[in-house]
Amino acid sequence: MSLASITDWxxxxxxxxxxxxxxxxxxxxxxxxxxxxxxxxxVGYYFQQFSYTVGALGVGSILSAILxxxxxxxxxxxxxxxxxxxDAEENGDPADVQNDAKKTSVDAKKKKKQK
Amino acid sequence: MHNILARLNAVLAFSFTVLAGLTFLCxxxxxxxxxxxxVRVRDLTGRVNVAYVNGLGEVEEAxxxxxxxxxxxxxxxxxxxxxxxxxxxxxxxxxxxxxxNQIVLWDRIxxxxxxxxxNQKKFAQEYRFLDDSKALKANPNVTLFLQWxxxxxxxxxxxxxxxxxxxxxxPDTYTALRQSKRA
Numbered sequence: 001m002s003l004a005s006i007t008d009w010x011x012x013x014x015x016x017x018x019x020x021x022x023x024x025x026x027x028x029x030x031x032x033x034x035x036x037x038x039x040x041x042x043v044g045y046y047f048q049q050f051s052y053t054v055g056a057l058g059v060g061s062i063l064s065a066i067l068x069x070x071x072x073x074x075x076x077x078x079x080x081x082x083x084x085x086x087d088a089e090e091n092g093d094p095a096d097v098q099n100d101a102k103k104t105s106v107d108a109k110k111k112k113k114q115k
Numbered sequence: 116m117h118n119i120l121a122r123l124n125a126v127l128a129f130s131f132t133v134l135a136g137l138t139f140l141c142x143x144x145x146x147x148x149x150x151x152x153x154v155r156v157r158d159l160t161g162r163v164n165v166a167y168v169n170g171l172g173e174v175e176e177a178x179x180x181x182x183x184x185x186x187x188x189x190x191x192x193x194x195x196x197x198x199x200x201x202x203x204x205x206x207x208x209x210x211x212x213x214x215x216n217q218i219v220l221w222d223r224i225x226x227x228x229x230x231x232x233x234n235q236k237k238f239a240q241e242y243r244f245l246d247d248s249k250a251l252k253a254n255p256n257v258t259l260f261l262q263w264x265x266x267x268x269x270x271x272x273x274x275x276x277x278x279x280x281x282x283x284x285x286p287d288t289y290t291a292l293r294q295s296k297r298a
Binding site: 007015016017022025026029030033034037040041044045047048049050053054057058060061064065068069070071 | 116117118119120122123125126127129130133134136137140141144191192193194268
């Protein structure tokens with residue numbers, strides 16, 4: 001397994017969140033980390049031990065990495081409605097005929113926006 | 116935010132930003148704190164003799180000993196990593212180019228978690244106490260006090276002087292500082 005194939009695996013379409021999901025995921029991790037930081041500050045100040053504060057923040061960021069990093073079904077409730085793929089022959093561009101078959105729907109959408 | 120790596124990156128970057136903020140808050144809670152505390156330096160005795168030092172020639176050397184008692188435990192707040200404690204002998208030699216002298220006689224590093232109570236009977240001087248102007252003999256006022264640096268997690272490295280000091284008048288005769296090896 002080469003490095004490129006591993007990163008491709010991460011970028012695979014199943015790993016995408018829809019836009020609403022990205023928004024709520026971003027808010028969720030910000031709130032989780034800030035809450036962990038606030039708890040850690042109080043605990044660390046009470047015990048006069050700054051490592052407790054750093055530990056609480058670490059727990060919070062690992063938790064939010066699990067909660068917000070993985071595209072849970074909650075973050076995929078608003079999928080985009082794609083236009084149906086146009087026939088390549090209508091465009092009259094011979095290069096598109098070969099590429100379009102391999103293109104993911106995201107790339108195809110980008111192409112259409114440019115036109 | 117569109118794929119896993121971008122989200123993990125965002126979480127990590129935000130965590131470090133928040134950590135920087137927490138560290139700053141930690142600094143703020145101790146920024147105006149007075150790190151001084153009561154120190155007892157007692158029962159000082161001193162001896163003076165002549166010594167010959169390469170490059171300096173004939174100088175005077177003194178040995179001072181006494182009891183030292185201090186409890187530095189309350190200094191370890193959550194922004195204190197380590198204390199560097201040192202005992203200073205301070206004296207004035209008039210009519211010399213360097214008339215104000217401070218000499219470190221003894222030091223100790225106390226890290227967080229180590230016992231921070233110092234109770235030394237007849238502390239042993241660690242560093243030589245030399246004076247090249249030969250003003251130690253019959254010096255009426257050599258003051259010993261404890262001083263320390265607080266090494267913080269974040270913020271300034273504080274230098275604090277312990278409260279209370281003890282002065283000693285040095286003897287006006289030379290006496291042997293160390294027992295000779297033949298004895």
